[in-house]
Amino acid sequence: xxxxxxxxxxxxxAYRATVLRAPRHPPVRLPAEWFHHAxxxxxxxxxxxPEDADLxxxxxxxxxxxxxxxxxxxxxxxxxxxxxxxxxxxxxxAAGRYIDPVDDHPAPLDxxxxxxxxxxxxxxxxxxxxxxxxxxxxxxxHANAWRPAHVHFSLFxxxxxxxxxxxxxxxxxxxLPLDPILNSIPDPRGRQLLVSELDLDATIPEWALGxxxxxxxxxxxxxxxxx
Amino acid sequence: MTxxxxxxxxxxxGVGLLPVNGPDGVRIEGRVLDGAGEPVADALLExxxxxxxxxxxxxxxxxxxxxIRSAPFLNITVFARGxxxxxxxxxxxxxxxxxxxxxxxxxxxxxxxxxxxxxxxxRFDVSLQGEDETVFFA
Numbered sequence: 191x192x193x194x195x196x197x198x199x200x201x202x203x204a205y206r207a208t209v210l211r212a213p214r215h216p217p218v219r220l221p222a223e224w225f226h227h228a229x230x231x232x233x234x235x236x237x238x239x240p241e242d243a244d245l246x247x248x249x250x251x252x253x254x255x256x257x258x259x260x261x262x263x264x265x266x267x268x269x270x271x272x273x274x275x276x277x278x279x280x281x282x283x284a285a286g287r288y289i290d291p292v293d294d295h296p297a298p299l300d301x302x303x304x305x306x307x308x309x310x311x312x313x314x315x316x317x318x319x320x321x322x323x324x325x326x327x328x329x330x331x332h333a334n335a336w337r338p339a340h341v342h343f344s345l346f347x348x349x350x351x352x353x354x355x356x357x358x359x360x361x362x363x364x365x366l367p368l369d370p371i372l373n374s375i376p377d378p379r380g381r382q383l384l385v386s387e388l389d390l391d392a393t394i395p396e397w398a399l400g401x402x403x404x405x406x407x408x409x410x411x412x413x414x415x416x417x
Numbered sequence: 418m419t420x421x422x423x424x425x426x427x428x429x430x431g432v433g434l435l436p437v438n439g440p441d442g443v444r445i446e447g448r449v450l451d452g453a454g455e456p457v458a459d460a461l462l463e464x465x466x467x468x469x470x471x472x473x474x475x476x477x478x479x480x481x482x483x484x485i486r487s488a489p490f491l492n493i494t495v496f497a498r499g500x501x502x503x504x505x506x507x508x509x510x511x512x513x514x515x516x517x518x519x520x521x522x523x524x525x526x527x528x529x530x531x532x533x534x535x536x537x538x539x540r541f542d543v544s545l546q547g548e549d550e551t552v553f554f555a
Contacts, residue, residue: 197422198501205425207499210452211545217505217555218521224554233470235437267418280433290429292459306432342427344434350465350492355503357424371424374501380422406418 196380204370206331233276233346236308243309245281245321253303255284255322257398260386264315264345266352266409271315278308278344279319286325286339295327317405320398326365338365338372345407352407359385360401423503426496428459431474439464439471442486444538445508448479449495452546456480460497462543464508466490482538489513495543504553508532508541518554526552 200212246253260279264272282288282305285297289305303322311317324339340357347353359366366372366385375381383406392400426434445464449457456479464471464485471483485491487510495504507518509531519527529551532539543551 196419198424200501202501205499205501207425208501209499210455211457211497211499213504213550213553214452214546215526215550215552217553220518220521220554224518233437235470236435265418267420269418278433280430282429288429288432290431292428292431304432308433342424342430342433344426344430350494350505353463353494353503354421355423355426355496356421357427371501375422380419383419383421384424406421408420412420 195377196375196383198374199376202370202374204332205374236276236278238276238308238310242307243319245279245303245305245307245319247320248304249302251302253283253300253322255300255303255325257320258323259318259320259392259394259398259400260341260358260403261316261318261389261392261400262386262402262404264311264317264347264405264407266347266407267412268409270409271311272345272347272352272407273311273313273315275311275315275348276308276344276346277311277317278306279321279341280306281321281341282324282327282339284322284325286327297325297327318392323360326363331370335370336365336368338363338369343405345405347407349408349410351412352409354405354407356405357384358403361385361387423501425498425501426461426503428498430461430496434461434472436474437470437472439469439483439485442484443510444482444484445491445532445541446480446482446535446538447541447543449475449481449497449543450479450545450547451499454547457497457545460495460543462496463494464491465494466492489516490518493541493543495545497545500545504545504551505555506530506543506551506553511539522552526550
C-alpha cells in the first residue's frame with residue numbers, strides 16, 4: 191500500500207485555497223520515532239460534559255432536520271483501540287448553514303442548533319454523537335460549487351503523530367464525486383474511508399437513523415506521510 | 418490498518434475547536450501569512466510541550482497570541498482552510514541550544530523556527546509559503 195495515495199497532497203489547485211497556502215518546500219523528515227516521543231497534547235483543559243455528545247439537546251427546543259446517530263470505533267493503525275481520547279465535531283445545520291459569523295450563505299440559522307459537540311472515547315475506543323443531518327451548501331470555490339453534506343471531526347490520540355482533523359460524509363450523496371476536497375485524496379479507497387455507512391443497529395427505532403463511521407489514527411507502526 | 422485520511426479544517430471550525438489558554442508564562446505573538454504575504458485570517462494553531470497545551474485562532478490580520486511556560490521549544494500544529502492536512506513545526510525559544518531536530522534543517526532556513534524577543538513578548542510568524550516559508554516537519 192502506498193500511504194501517499196490515501197492522503198491528500200498540500201497543493202491541489204482544484205481546491206483553490208491550497209494555491210497560496212500549500213508549502214512549496216518538502217517537509218523536513220524527522221526520524222520515524224520522533225513524533226511518538228512528542229507526547230500527545232494534554233487536552234484535559236477542554237471540558238467534556240455528557241450532554242456535549244447530543245447536539246439535539248443543547249437548546250430549549252429541538253433543532254429542525256433529520257435526527258441521526260453517528261457512532262464508531264477509534265483505533266490506531268496498529269489495530270489498538272484508542273481509549274479516552276477527545277473527539278470534537280462541528281457541522282452545518284439542516285439548511286446547510288453554520289452558526290459561525292464568517293458563514294454568509296443565505297440559508298436560515300436554527301435557534302435550536304449550535305452544531306458543535308465533543309465526547310471522549312470509552313474503554314473500547316468507541317464514540318457516539320446524536321445530531322441532525324447537515325445540509326449541503328455552496329462555497330464559491332468554482333462556478334456552482336456545492337459541498338456534500340459532512341461533519342467535521344477532530345481527534346487527538348496518544349501522540350503528535352495521531353492528531354487528526356478530517357470530515358465524515360454520507361453514503362450515496364451525489365455531490366461526493368464533484369467535491370474537490372474529498373477528491374484531493376488520490377486513491378478511491380482512501381475517499382471511501384471518509385464515507386459513513388447506514389447502520390440499522392445504531393438506529394433508535396421511531397427516533398433517529400444510525401450511521402457508522404470508524405476512525406483510524408496513526409499508531410507507532412505508521413510513518414508520517416510523504417510530501 | 419490504513420489511517421483515516423485528513424481533510425481541511427475549513428473556515429467554520431470556531432464553534433467546534435474552542436480556544437484553550439496555556440498556563441501563565443511567556444506571551445507568544447505572531448502572524449500566519451500565505452504565499453502572497455497576505456494574512457491568513459482563518460488559521461488555528463495548537464502549541465504543546467509536555468503537559469502544556471494552548472490553542473488559538475488568527476484574527477483578520479492573521480495575528481494570534483497565547484501564553485505558555487518557557488521550554489526549549491514548542492510543538493506547533495497549524496490548521497487552516499486550504500490546508501488539506503495540518504502542518505507540524507516547532508518554535509524554539511531564542512536562548513535555546515541547538516538540538517538534534519534543528520540540526521536537520523538547512524542553516525539558511527533555521528531562523529524560521531526561532532522566536533524573536535520583542536520587549537515583553539516573543540514573536541513567531543508562520544509563513545505557509547513564499548520566501549521565508551516556515552520549515553515544516555513530517
